[in-house]
Amino acid sequence: MAKRNLGHEFIKGLWEEHPNFVMLIGLCPTLAVSTTAMNGLAMGIATTFVIVMSNILISLLRKVIPDEVRLPSYIIVVATFVTIVDLALKAYFPDIYRLLGIFIPLIVVNCIVLGRAEAFASRNGVVASALDGLGMGVGFTWGLVLLSAIRELLAKGAIFGYTVFGEGFHPIQIFGQAPGAFIILGFLVALVNFLNINAKRKRELKKISDRTLAA
Amino acid sequence: MPKLLLLFISSAVVNNFVLARFLGNCPFLGVSKEIKTSLGMGVATTFVMVMSGIVTWLLNHYILIPFELEYMQTIVFILTIATLVQFVEMVMKKNTPALHRALGIFLPLITTNCAVLGLAVMAVRENYSFIETVVFALGGGVGFSLALALMAGIREDMKEDLIPEAFRGPAIALITAGIMAMAFMGFTGILPS
Amino acid sequence: MKKNSIARMVIVLMAISLVSGAILTLANEKFSPIIKARESDKMRIVAEKLLPEGSQITKVTNYKELKSLVESVRQENGLNAEWKWDPDAKPLESVAKAESKDEPEVDIDWSAWGLEGLDEEEITTPEEETVTEPEVEEFNWADFGIEVDDVSVGPEEEPDTDDYDLEALFAADVDVNTKTTNDTSESSDDYDLDSLFATEVDVSKPEESALGTSDEPAAEKTPAFEIYQAISGGKLVGVAVISKAKGYGGDIVLMLALEGTLERVLGIDVLQQSETAGLGSLITGEKFTSQFTDKAVGNPYEVGKDIQGVAGATISSKGVASALQKALKNLEQFLIDGTVKEGA
Numbered sequence: 231m232a233k234r235n236l237g238h239e240f241i242k243g244l245w246e247e248h249p250n251f252v253m254l255i256g257l258c259p260t261l262a263v264s265t266t267a268m269n270g271l272a273m274g275i276a277t278t279f280v281i282v283m284s285n286i287l288i289s290l291l292r293k294v295i296p297d298e299v300r301l302p303s304y305i306i307v308v309a310t311f312v313t314i315v316d317l318a319l320k321a322y323f324p325d326i327y328r329l330l331g332i333f334i335p336l337i338v339v340n341c342i343v344l345g346r347a348e349a350f351a352s353r354n355g356v357v358a359s360a361l362d363g364l365g366m367g368v369g370f371t372w373g374l375v376l377l378s379a380i381r382e383l384l385a386k387g388a389i390f391g392y393t394v395f396g397e398g399f400h401p402i403q404i405f406g407q408a409p410g411a412f413i414i415l416g417f418l419v420a421l422v423n424f425l426n427i428n429a430k431r432k433r434e435l436k437k438i439s440d441r442t443l444a445a
Numbered sequence: 446m447p448k449l450l451l452l453f454i455s456s457a458v459v460n461n462f463v464l465a466r467f468l469g470n471c472p473f474l475g476v477s478k479e480i481k482t483s484l485g486m487g488v489a490t491t492f493v494m495v496m497s498g499i500v501t502w503l504l505n506h507y508i509l510i511p512f513e514l515e516y517m518q519t520i521v522f523i524l525t526i527a528t529l530v531q532f533v534e535m536v537m538k539k540n541t542p543a544l545h546r547a548l549g550i551f552l553p554l555i556t557t558n559c560a561v562l563g564l565a566v567m568a569v570r571e572n573y574s575f576i577e578t579v580v581f582a583l584g585g586g587v588g589f590s591l592a593l594a595l596m597a598g599i600r601e602d603m604k605e606d607l608i609p610e611a612f613r614g615p616a617i618a619l620i621t622a623g624i625m626a627m628a629f630m631g632f633t634g635i636l637p638s
Numbered sequence: 639m640k641k642n643s644i645a646r647m648v649i650v651l652m653a654i655s656l657v658s659g660a661i662l663t664l665a666n667e668k669f670s671p672i673i674k675a676r677e678s679d680k681m682r683i684v685a686e687k688l689l690p691e692g693s694q695i696t697k698v699t700n701y702k703e704l705k706s707l708v709e710s711v712r713q714e715n716g717l718n719a720e721w722k723w724d725p726d727a728k729p730l731e732s733v734a735k736a737e738s739k740d741e742p743e744v745d746i747d748w749s750a751w752g753l754e755g756l757d758e759e760e761i762t763t764p765e766e767e768t769v770t771e772p773e774v775e776e777f778n779w780a781d782f783g784i785e786v787d788d789v790s791v792g793p794e795e796e797p798d799t800d801d802y803d804l805e806a807l808f809a810a811d812v813d814v815n816t817k818t819t820n821d822t823s824e825s826s827d828d829y830d831l832d833s834l835f836a837t838e839v840d841v842s843k844p845e846e847s848a849l850g851t852s853d854e855p856a857a858e859k860t861p862a863f864e865i866y867q868a869i870s871g872g873k874l875v876g877v878a879v880i881s882k883a884k885g886y887g888g889d890i891v892l893m894l895a896l897e898g899t900l901e902r903v904l905g906i907d908v909l910q911q912s913e914t915a916g917l918g919s920l921i922t923g924e925k926f927t928s929q930f931t932d933k934a935v936g937n938p939y940e941v942g943k944d945i946q947g948v949a950g951a952t953i954s955s956k957g958v959a960s961a962l963q964k965a966l967k968n969l970e971q972f973l974i975d976g977t978v979k980e981g982a
Contacts, residue, residue, distance in 0.1 A: 254615050255471060258559045261468035290656075299647045303654050309520035310658035314665050317516060319517075321672040325682065330909070332566045335519040339559040341471055348452055403917075408465050409627040416612075416619030424611035463872075516666040520658065 239358050243365030250373035250415070251422040255341035259333045260374055261411040267390045270378030271371065272326045276319065276334065278367025279283070280311045281343050285351040285363035304347045312337045342366055355365050373418075380414055381405050449580045454485030456584030456595060459633055462560045463592040464626040466613050473593060476551070484598035486591025489548040491583070493555045494564055497526045498582030501565040502575055527556045560589055581613045595625065642852060680909075681880065681893070685866045688895035688905045689876035693868035698877075701976030704867055707874035708973065711898040714873075721900045721973060723935060723966040863978050865970050874898040880909070881965030884958030888912035890921070892958060894965045903933045906962065911954070918954030926955070931961070939963060 243249065244410065256277075263273045266408040284307050287384050288295075295303045319327040338399045339344060346366055379389050385406030387395040404410050462468045469490070476486045481533045501522050509515055537545040555561060564585050568578045599621055608617050678697070685695050698704050709719040738775060840893040868876035891910040908922045920926060929945050939959040941947040947955030968978045 238713040254474060257470040257474065258467050258563075261470060294651055295654075296643060296647050299651050302524065302651060304449060304526060305523055306520065306651075306654050306658050307522050310661055313519050313662050316519065317665050317669040317673070321676065324673075324676055332563055332570065334561055335522075335566050336468075336559045338519055338523050339557045339562050341557055343559055404627070405629065407626075409623040409630065410483065411467070412619050412626055413625030416616050416621075416623060419619060420609075420611045420616035423613075427610060428673075431485060516670075517659070517662060520662070 232249065234351060236358060236361055239361040239382075240368075243362065243369040244372070245369070247366075248373060248422070249342045249360070249366055250319055250370060250371045250377075251419050252426075254419070255345055257415070259336060259340060260370075260377065261408075261415060263311045263330055263333050264374055264378035264381055264411060265406055266382045267379040269326070269329050270374040271318075272323070273330055273333065274367070274371025274374045276315050276330075277337055277340060277342070277370055280308065280315060280337050281346055281367045281370075282360055282363040283311045284343060284347055285359040286356055288347045288351040289354060289356045289359035290318040298354065301344075301348075304344060304352075308343050308347065309338050342370060377415055377418060380418075381410055384414075385410065436437075451575065451588075453580050454635065455585040457579050457588035457591065458629065459635065461588040461592055461629050462563070462585045462620065463589055466563070466628045468563040469558050469589055472558055472601060473589075473596065473622070474556060474615055476554070477593050477596040477618070478600055480594060480597045480601060484508075484549050484590065485592040486551045486554075487586070487593045489551045490555055490558060490589055491559065491586025493526070493530055493552075494583045494586040494589075495563050495579060496533065497522075497529050497561055498564055498568060498578045499575075500525055500529060502568060502578045504572075505569055506575075517565070518569065519562075523562055524555075526561050526565070528555050559624075560585065592625070596622065599625075681864065681866070684893050684907050684909060685868075685878045685895070686927065688893060688907055689866070689868035689878055690870060690897075690904070692874050693870035694864055695868050695878075697869050698865040701972050704865065704874075704877070706865065707869070707975050708877075708898070708900060712900075715858040715899050717899060717901070721970070723970045863965075865969065866974065868898075876904055877969070879969050881968065882963045883961035883964055885911060885921075885959050886913050886918045886953040890954070890957045890961055892961050892965075894930075894962055896969075900969070901935050903930050903935060906930045906958075908958065913951065913954040913957075918948065918951035920948045920951065921954050921958050923948075926958075930937045935966065 232408070237403045245252075247253055250260050254371060259273055259277070263269045288304055288306050291303070293315075315337070316327075319330070319334060346363055350362045354362070383389055383394060385404075386401055387393060387399040402410075405414065454463070460466055460635055463470060464475045472490070477483050504521060504525060505518065509518060509521065514521075530552055534545070534549065537549065537552075564582055568581055573581055596618070600618060603617065603621075612620075682695060689695055706893040708721055713719050713722060821968050828842050863882070866878040867874060867880070875898045876895055877898070877900060880891065880893050882889050882891045884890070889910065890908060890913070892906055892908045894903065894906050906931050908927065911919065912919060913919045913921060926946075926948055930939075933944070934938075939945055941952060941955045941959055945955070945959065972978055
């Protein structure tokens with residue numbers, strides 16, 4: 231496994247194993263904070279920081295931590311970084327802190343963080359783990375920004391606070407609220423599925439045609 | 446008393462943990478394929494939620510606040526929940542093996558259910574009293590179970606339906622959840638404030 | 639072997655806990671002063687926005703100092719030295735009608751359309767929700783009888799006649815359709831509710847319990863009651879009060895800025911709220927908050943009468959009103975003995 235391309239560890243989180251659209255983990259913050267693109271970006275960056283840092287530390291400690299207590303240890307490590315992020319945001323970006331609310335402490339239970347620690351960082355080297363965490367974090371961030379940009383556009387007619395539609399635009403409030411989040415994420419997941427299915431079909435068709443050609 | 450009842454209704458229906466507050470979505474989509482298992486998950490989660498609500502409230506008010514350790518909240522709460530889940534599993538295994546067989550597989554999942562930690566954090570931020578925290582936790586758990594069971598019922602029915610390939614599985618479940626959330630928004634008006 | 643592994647488990651866990659505890663303590667020590675400074679900074683920035691420019695703004699700690707400042711300013715303006723907030727001020731409409739004719743600076747016939755306007759006050763149509771500032775502005779004059787000289791009519795306050803007629807016409811139309819229904823023509827759910835609960839949520843007497851929970855430590859939250867004073871040229875030119883009340887989705891914290899005589903509102907700003915997005919959250923909007931600017935203090939701030947609530951979010955609007963009343967009540971008490979009756 232160590233021989234696998236390091237670049238792949240980074241890239242797989244961006245599409246192939248995208249946390250939101252393909253693996254469907256970490257949905258709670260995805261749905262909750264995606265009201266505006268700015269919120270989505272802030273949450274994505276905070277989560278990426280926690281994933282990368284905890285992946286690095288857990289990978290470093292993977293030989294020290296006995297198997298029986300690995301989950302509590304991971305939780306402590308992750309919670310420490312989350313608390314640091316929480317305090318830092320509160321100190322330097324109080325507005326963002328207020329908007330993200332309880333979802334900052336909830337990064338601890340974001341399945342992505344613990345999932346990557348358990349599935350990847352506990353078995354791989356530091357560099358690979360860091361790249362894996364970074365890939366997952368960036369993947370999570372772009373998913374979040376995409377979802378929240380769509381929601382902000384429909385609910386407020388703006389992206390990152392810049393008005394896109396003119397005065398005549400009637401905001402569709404429902405997309406700023408809970409139902410809109412579920413529905414748009416549903417459609418995005420379907421879109422990603424659709425693209426993947428199509429790609430797979432094309433590959434298979436190509437295989438078949440290659441075979442027939444060879445024959 | 447009416448205040449507590451309102452709090453219960455609020456956390457169970459109006460501000461439903463899953464559909465309005467976006468908490469506990471992973472199990473909501475993951476364990477909602479059959480009504481039976483989803484009910485098991487709901488009961489187990491409710492139980493852990495109430496227990497952790499009680500323990501975290503006590504910890505917060507008798508240890509964290511007196512020693513000015515509020516910044517340790519997140520770490521203390523999540524460890525408490527993890528320990529509690531482990532403890533509940535051990536007790537269940539020993540005393541009620543039947544229940545353990547039914548709920549056991551869900552227990553480890555509950556630690557990472559953000560509804561549980563979310564409840565503890567929210568109860569602190571809203572400054573709930575002890576009784577209020579318990580009612581809030583109970584309401585949250587009931588709301589979670591309700592959403593889970595409803596979803597499972599719909600998904601069981603949907604198995605027979607012809608759904609476009611790309612929408613099958615989680616995509617259609619998310620859209621269904623969106624429509625359910627819309628229905629739950631209708632409850633908003635029943636609370637005075 | 640087994641003993642060994644248990645010992646190792648315990649040691650590793652302990653070590654990790656200790657290290658993380660140490661890191662967190664360090665982080666907390668580094669960040670908490672910044673957080674605290676920022677909290678008070680935030681208040682100061684808002685206060686600077688609301689209070690007169692160029693004045694020196696300080697947080698009030700000594701009530702006697704503020705009291706003497708207020709008294710001297712009031713005496714200068716020929717007012718009773720002791721300030722009292724009268725929550726049961728006369729209904730403003732009657733005064734408005736009587737006095738509006740004498741208003742020299744406004745060249746529009748206030749009373750002519752004022753009579754119509756008052757009937758329509760309570761009727762909001764979804765499209766025209768909060769567009770009635772001019773009507774509202776009219777009220778201050780009235781209650782303000784004593785100090786008319788102090789109130790200068792800025793050009794932006796003069797209502798635009800064209801707009802007005804249109805609106806009156808529009809509202810009159812709606813009037814016919816909705817007379818038999820509720821006092822509002824909204825379809826929103828909380829509106830009905832609101833009239834149901836109106837008896838319970840008496841705006842003129844904010845519930846004592848609303849702040850009941852705040853006796854628990856809330857060091858990191860926005861303070862429930864705080865006063866800032868603005869001094870310019872040795873004189874008190876403004877006072878800003880922070881106040882908190884329950885809204886629809888949680889606490890509403892706002893800042894109320896008064897001029898030095900404590901008779902006129904300079905403006906309000908909502909500092910913290912968690913109301914429904916797109917409905918209750920509009921209480922932070924200019925349209926809603928600007929209604930309070932230049933209002934007389936002896937105003938009951940009744941939603942639907944003195945101020946135009948945000949459509950579909952009456953409870954949020956009432957929350958703002960009750961926070962304002964609490965602010966004034968608290969300020970009154972503070973000036974008497976330096977204590978605060980409710981909350982804080």
